[in-house]
Amino acid sequence: MEALQVCQRQTVILPVSLNKKKITPFVGTDAQLESSNLWGRMPGPSCKKRYLGRIRAKCGQSETGSDPVSDVLERRSASDDNPMADMVEIRRQQSLGGYGDGGDGDYDDVFREECGVIGIYGDEEASRLCYLALHALQHRGQEGAGIVTARSGVLKAETGIGLVSDVFNEMKLSQLKGALAIGHVRYATAGASEARNVQPFVAGYRFGSVAVAHNGNLVNYKALRAVLEENGSIFNTSSDTEVVLHLIATSTARPFISRLVDACERLEGAYSLVFLTEEKLVAVRDPHGFRPLVMGRRSNGAVVFASETCALDLIDAEYEREVNPGEVVVVDKDGMSSLCLLPQKQRKSCVFEHIYFALPSSVVFGRSVYESRYEFGQILAEDAPTDCDVVIAVPDSGVVAALGYAAKARLPFQQGLIRSHYVGRTFIEPSQKIRDFGVKLKLAPVHAVLEGKRVVVVDDSIVRGTTSSKIVRLIRDAGAREVHVRIASPPIIGSCYYGVDTPSREQLISHKMTVEQTRKFIGADSLAFLPLARLRRMLGEEAPSYCDACFSGMYPVPPRDVLSAEMAGDGLSNQTMKLPKALNATPGLDPSTTLTGIPDSHPRAPAALS
Numbered sequence: 189m190e191a192l193q194v195c196q197r198q199t200v201i202l203p204v205s206l207n208k209k210k211i212t213p214f215v216g217t218d219a220q221l222e223s224s225n226l227w228g229r230m231p232g233p234s235c236k237k238r239y240l241g242r243i244r245a246k247c248g249q250s251e252t253g254s255d256p257v258s259d260v261l262e263r264r265s266a267s268d269d270n271p272m273a274d275m276v277e278i279r280r281q282q283s284l285g286g287y288g289d290g291g292d293g294d295y296d297d298v299f300r301e302e303c304g305v306i307g308i309y310g311d312e313e314a315s316r317l318c319y320l321a322l323h324a325l326q327h328r329g330q331e332g333a334g335i336v337t338a339r340s341g342v343l344k345a346e347t348g349i350g351l352v353s354d355v356f357n358e359m360k361l362s363q364l365k366g367a368l369a370i371g372h373v374r375y376a377t378a379g380a381s382e383a384r385n386v387q388p389f390v391a392g393y394r395f396g397s398v399a400v401a402h403n404g405n406l407v408n409y410k411a412l413r414a415v416l417e418e419n420g421s422i423f424n425t426s427s428d429t430e431v432v433l434h435l436i437a438t439s440t441a442r443p444f445i446s447r448l449v450d451a452c453e454r455l456e457g458a459y460s461l462v463f464l465t466e467e468k469l470v471a472v473r474d475p476h477g478f479r480p481l482v483m484g485r486r487s488n489g490a491v492v493f494a495s496e497t498c499a500l501d502l503i504d505a506e507y508e509r510e511v512n513p514g515e516v517v518v519v520d521k522d523g524m525s526s527l528c529l530l531p532q533k534q535r536k537s538c539v540f541e542h543i544y545f546a547l548p549s550s551v552v553f554g555r556s557v558y559e560s561r562y563e564f565g566q567i568l569a570e571d572a573p574t575d576c577d578v579v580i581a582v583p584d585s586g587v588v589a590a591l592g593y594a595a596k597a598r599l600p601f602q603q604g605l606i607r608s609h610y611v612g613r614t615f616i617e618p619s620q621k622i623r624d625f626g627v628k629l630k631l632a633p634v635h636a637v638l639e640g641k642r643v644v645v646v647d648d649s650i651v652r653g654t655t656s657s658k659i660v661r662l663i664r665d666a667g668a669r670e671v672h673v674r675i676a677s678p679p680i681i682g683s684c685y686y687g688v689d690t691p692s693r694e695q696l697i698s699h700k701m702t703v704e705q706t707r708k709f710i711g712a713d714s715l716a717f718l719p720l721a722r723l724r725r726m727l728g729e730e731a732p733s734y735c736d737a738c739f740s741g742m743y744p745v746p747p748r749d750v751l752s753a754e755m756a757g758d759g760l761s762n763q764t765m766k767l768p769k770a771l772n773a774t775p776g777l778d779p780s781t782t783l784t785g786i787p788d789s790h791p792r793a794p795a796a797l798s
């Protein structure tokens with residue numbers, strides 16, 4: 189991928205001519221290329237064709253080659269969107285092994301959770317309990333895992349790249365002694381996928397040692413880091429979490445808890461954090477409560493904090509309550525104390541936890557994830573009924589919604605697709621002949637269920653649309669007469685800046701296409717999404733306390749670090765705006781709340797807000 193390597197080296201990439209005048213070669217980083225509006229400035233098809241030819245040549249692709257690059261170029265040659273975003277994405281996926289995941293990019297065609305955290309106080313088996321709990325949280329991150337324990341005034345850490353079962357063994361766990369421990373499973377959204385970025389991070393400062401594990405994403409990380417570096421801080425990692433440790437170390441407040449609060453008050457964005465010192469376990473949740481964090485207790489009195497209740501269940505800890513948004517919970521030899529020291533803000537819990545991230549067995553933000561998904565399916569059956577013979581799910585995340593759909597529609601639910609749980613990343617080069625096997629590696633169609641049938645297939649969401657189109661084709665190839673796709677979430681029109689890895693907005697199919705265009709793209713006979721208004725109605729009076737920014741475009745915390753760069757490319761300004769009238773009328777939603785959002789003139793805005 190020569191051109192994409194060129195992007196990385198930040199050298200010349202686009203020696204094209206514009207209206208027969210030579211334009212200045214474009215030099216830029218990936219992000220700049222992605223947001224470049226050169227494509228939009230090209231005057232006509234012939235100029236665009238030459239530009240695409242250049243990219244093809246640089247990538248070593250033939251005119252007729254069929255591969256990720258050619259597919260993108262073919263699609264984009266007829267569109268107004270800058271293909272560079274997709275090109276950068278291809279390189280990113282290849283560096284992740286994404287196309288090797290069957291050669292189809294399926295790995296990246298879903299939202300990804302950033303992390304899961306666990307903290308335990310008061311059990312001599314703390315590291316082993318952490319290890320088990322991290323297994324329960326493995327779905328929240330598979331890139332790395334770590335545990336830190338405290339004993340006799342010393343913090344000991346063990347971290348590594350890979351699954352929890354790859355990182356730890358009996359020998360390593362036996363070294364992690366102590367009754368206090370925190371643990372982390374990582375999926376990288378901020379910071380590269382390197383061993384040095386695997387958490388928990390441990391640091392020594394003037395008054396001792398502190399370790400931290402973080403789930404979320406700080407939207408003002410770059411600004412904070414710049415100030416800290418200006419004042420002499422030296423960073424070991426490229427993760428946003430490290431700034432928290434520097435802020436604690438440089439705070440002038442006393443004692444430790446005041447330093448910690450002082451540091452957290454400077455953070456913006458999403459953070460569910462667990463800290464460990466030589467003698468304390470501390471849990472902190474950001475004032476909006478974007479990411480979940482719950483508290484439980486074992487029968488021996490040990491206190492447990494975890495991202496999801498499924499981790500409590502596994503280690504026989506009884507669920508007590510959520511850590512409240514803006515709350516700081518301290519556990520030490522004097523017992524537990526709860527401090528509500530962070531400024532109170534409107535709660536904005538991530539609704540996507542209920543749609544996709546959390547395990548159905550968990551209770552998240554006080555609601556059963558299973559019940560939420562079941563109801564999403566029922567709403568879809570009411571809202572978008574269709575004549576069909578059988579309801580199937582895209583496993584695993586579409587299963588509960590499909591059960592709800594089938595029950596409401598009084599149709600049989602069958603396992604029309606079987607997921608293989610043994611396929612890791614395959615690292616197959618994306619040569620044309622084998623690319624289409626990608627989805628089949630993970631999903632096997634059951635001919636006996638599908639042949640000659642009119643099929644409703646329920647999935648949790650559509651991100652870029654590439655996987656959905658392959659699934660529809662798979663079902664048709666297995667003999668289905670009709671394929672009706674039902675999506676148990678509203679159309680995703682915006683990226684997430686609060687701890688979830690999402691493609692750039694340009695790559696989201698629902699950002700650039702209507703529902704009908706999307707239906708055609710994926711090749712379904714019909715397509716329906718869960719309407720945003722129905723989702724909010726289902727949440728009832730809790731609706732205003734949920735973030736749904738990736739569906740509505742209304743961002744509760746301005747993602748300054750990111751939006752300024754992204755919006756510069758397509759003429760949108762990094763503006764904050766008042767809620768549109770329609771949303772101001774939503775019961776319980778604070779009309780004075782200032783949000784950052786897509787302008788009303790955005791083509792998707794009316795549909796998303798309806």
Ligand code: SF4
Pocket residue numbers: 478537538539540541683684685686687688735736737738739
């Ligand atoms: S933008 Fe979407 S994924 Fe991100 S926190 Fe809000 S609801 Fe969750």
